[in-house]
Amino acid sequence: MEILGNGPVLTFDAGNPFIECGAVAHESGVIVQVGESDGLRQKYPEATFRDLKGRVLMPGTINCHTHLYGSLSRGMALKDPPPTNFVEILERLWWRLDRTLDEEAIKASAWVGLADALLSGCTTLFDHHASPAAVPGSLDILEDCFRQVGMRGCLCYEVSDRDGPQVRDQGIAENRRYATQDRGDQFRGMTGIHASFTVSDETLDAIAEAIPGTNAGVHIHVAEDAADVTLSREKFGERPLRRLESRGLLGRSSLVAHGVHLEEAEWQLLKERQSPVIHNPCSNLNNAVGALEIEKLRDAGVTVGLGTDGYTASMLDEYAVTGIVARHVAGTPGAGWMSSLDLLTQVNPEIASRFFSRPLGRLAPGHWADMAVIRYWSPTPMDATNLGGHLLFGIARAPVDSVYLAGEAVVEDGKLTRLDQQELFARARETARKVWERF
Ligand SMILES: [Zn+2]
Numbered sequence: 176m177e178i179l180g181n182g183p184v185l186t187f188d189a190g191n192p193f194i195e196c197g198a199v200a201h202e203s204g205v206i207v208q209v210g211e212s213d214g215l216r217q218k219y220p221e222a223t224f225r226d227l228k229g230r231v232l233m234p235g236t237i238n239c240h241t242h243l244y245g246s247l248s249r250g251m252a253l254k255d256p257p258p259t260n261f262v263e264i265l266e267r268l269w270w271r272l273d274r275t276l277d278e279e280a281i282k283a284s285a286w287v288g289l290a291d292a293l294l295s296g297c298t299t300l301f302d303h304h305a306s307p308a309a310v311p312g313s314l315d316i317l318e319d320c321f322r323q324v325g326m327r328g329c330l331c332y333e334v335s336d337r338d339g340p341q342v343r344d345q346g347i348a349e350n351r352r353y354a355t356q357d358r359g360d361q362f363r364g365m366t367g368i369h370a371s372f373t374v375s376d377e378t379l380d381a382i383a384e385a386i387p388g389t390n391a392g393v394h395i396h397v398a399e400d401a402a403d404v405t406l407s408r409e410k411f412g413e414r415p416l417r418r419l420e421s422r423g424l425l426g427r428s429s430l431v432a433h434g435v436h437l438e439e440a441e442w443q444l445l446k447e448r449q450s451p452v453i454h455n456p457c458s459n460l461n462n463a464v465g466a467l468e469i470e471k472l473r474d475a476g477v478t479v480g481l482g483t484d485g486y487t488a489s490m491l492d493e494y495a496v497t498g499i500v501a502r503h504v505a506g507t508p509g510a511g512w513m514s515s516l517d518l519l520t521q522v523n524p525e526i527a528s529r530f531f532s533r534p535l536g537r538l539a540p541g542h543w544a545d546m547a548v549i550r551y552w553s554p555t556p557m558d559a560t561n562l563g564g565h566l567l568f569g570i571a572r573a574p575v576d577s578v579y580l581a582g583e584a585v586v587e588d589g590k591l592t593r594l595d596q597q598e599l600f601a602r603a604r605e606t607a608r609k610v611w612e613r614f
Contacts (some may be wrong), residue, residue, distance in 0.1 A: 176202040176219055179546070180229030182211035183553070185570075186538040187234050187520040193559040199232060201544035204360075204581030209538050218588045229552055230576055235298025235545035236490035237523040237536050240394075240432045240482025243288035243317065247280065247607040248272055251614065261400035261464050269305075270337060275613040276306035276586035281313055283606035285320035285551035286599050291488035292326065293586055294596075296575045297526050298548035299327040299535060301430065301453075303367050303394055307338040308344035314353040318362055325578075325585030325593050327545065329530050331367030331394045334382060336375055341380055347385050354389035359552050360543075360581070362485065365430070368395040371415030383422040392428030392450075394468065398441075400464040403474055416441045425450045428529055432482065435465045439475070446476040451526050454518065455501040458484035466504045469497070470514050480526045481518040490569035494519040498567065511602065512519040516563040541551055544582040550574045 179502050180198025186209060199213040200219055204219055208215060216224060249269070255267040276284065281304075292300060300321075306313050312329045321328045328518055330353065334346035346367070354364030368374055374382075382393070397415045407415045416437065419425050425448035434452040437445075439614055445452060454467050469479050483493045499509025521547055524536025535543040551573040578586035591599075 176200055176207065176222040177225060178215055178219060178222045179225045179227060179232055179548070180215060181549075182212075182230050182232055184209065184538060185231060185233040187468070187524060187565075188537045188539045191539075193557070193562060197232070199538050199544070199546065201582045204544055205533065206381070206538060206540055206542045206544050208540055227548060231549040231570060233296075233537050233549065233550045233570070234524070234538055234545055235547050235580070236296055236519065236525045237299040238292065238297050238482050238490050239301045239391070239430065239480040239523055239526055240455055240484055241288070241292075241300055241302055242304070242485040243285045243300070244273055244276060244281065244304055244306060245269065245485045246284040246287040247603065248527060249583055251607075251611050254421055254614065259290050260402070261462055264462055271614055272610070273305040273340070274307050275610045277309050281306050281309060281316050282320055282348060283592050283603040285317050286324065286594070287603050288488065289320060289324040289326050290591060290594075290596055290599060293324055293578055293591065294575055294589070295491065296578060297326075297488065297490050298547070298550065298578060298580050299329075300366075301329045301394065303331060303333050303432070305333045305369070307423050307445060310342060310349050313350075314349055314364070319359075323594060324591065325580045325583065327361050327531070327535070327543075327580065329363045329365055329527075331391075332366040333367040333369040334378065335369035335373035336378055336442070337369070337373050342515040344381075347381055350391070351385045352387055354391035357571075360532045363391075364389065365391045365394045365428075366507035370396040370399065370403050371418055372403045373412065376411055376418075377416060379422055379424075383424060386424075389426070392426055393424045394430045395419070395432065395445075397431045397434055398436035399459070400462070400469070401436050404436050414438075414441070416444060420444060420448070430480075432484070432528075433459065433464075433467070434472070435459055435467050442472055442475040442477050444576070449478065451478040451480045451522070452564065453480045453482045454497065455482045455484035456496050457486040458504070460496075460500065461486055466500050468504050469518070470505060470510060471499055473514055478522060478526065479518060480522050489571075490519060490523075491566065495567050495571045501605055512563060516566070519566070544579055546579040548576040548578070550576045586599045
């Protein structure tokens with residue numbers, strides 16, 4: 176057993192959110208007890224003690240929607256004129272990029288994205304992968320990278336029709352193969368779909384047929400831009416969500432990314448099916464597709480979680496923007512304070528806990544010991560009532576000291592413990608040059 180103690184503990188556990196001088200005792204990857212630092216040391220005198228020296232201990236954050244495959248685009252010039260709408264962003268950037276990815280590039284992209292995420296205090300990623308030139312086995316390649324760096328993951332391949340029937344069928348088979356095999360405690364598989372407007376009825380039927388026996392819900396972009404809705408109606412005669420619903424693809428383990436252009440009647444359907452909408456405000460604003468009114472969806476009973484869509488690696492950055500965007504779209508400075516905190520600290524842990532063998536995302540007994548230590552020494556009083564203010568204006572901007580995955584330190588003193596980040600990034604730069612040439 177090991178105890179991390181002698182620092183402020185933010186538990187994200189609603190019943191016991193904050194301990195001023197707290198500690199977490201963990202053993203075999205699982206949290207045994209959370210409490211006062213002195214009390215736990217007395218109770219478990221044989222345990223190894225790690226002194227936080229006043230640094231903040233909190234759960235590792237959870238990113239419910241991202242794309243590691245995009246990591247090598249940083250600084251890359253487009254070869255077409257700048258996009259003027261969302262579909263052109265896909266055509267001129269992401270769909271050109273993902274076609275360049277071979278095994279070497281899949282690995283390099285993953286390492287960069289995973290390292291950035293881990294070093295920001297994130298310990299679980301829901302990744303949505305695309306590499307049309309290298310589909311079979313791509314989820315195993317990704318899983319290896321997650322293991323090498325030390326991250327928990329829920330993986331899927333984004334099926335679409337845009338690269339022809341062979342690649343489409345490879346995507347469906349890759350999801351099924353990956354999700355039906357036992358992935359242990361660290362991984363889960365889902366059924367990835369790009370978006371309604373890039374999958375025909377025939378493709379959706381084939382996906383629905385492939386799912387039984389996998390227990391894997393779908394992970395799909397829905398109504399991210401108005402084009403998904405208009406093109407789905409033009410091409411297939413129905414709105415995106417209805418196409419999923421009619422094939423039984425919604426449910427507690429299906430993730431609906433974005434949902435910016437959903438109608439109120441569709442909120443009701445999501446509530447009934449208990450399918451979470453994953454909000455990605457940075458990406459939505461960056462793509463100028465609009466912004467989700469999270470408080471209206473929450474008032475309607477929809478579960479709203481939080482992801483980054485690959486725009487940033489840090490869930491704390493995304494959290495900081497979530498509240499600002501909520502205030503902007505609601506047109507009132509009172510909006511978004513509690514709801515944005517709730518997405519990060521309550522809803523994301525609840526969503527992720529649906530997928531893994533133990534609950535996670537909170538510091539509470541029986542949960543996976545996925546934790547982050549932040550170099551934050553509060554300059555103002557901190558207690559259970561004002562944690563949002565400290566997260567937003569302090570902790571989100573403070574350096575990450577160490578990160579634990581199932582009790583093992585995968586970041587120590589701001590550095591990855593399993594791999595050399597400088598060496599990894601130097602290799603990634605070489606791979607990125609090749610990707611940019613092929614782009
Ligand atoms: Zn996305």
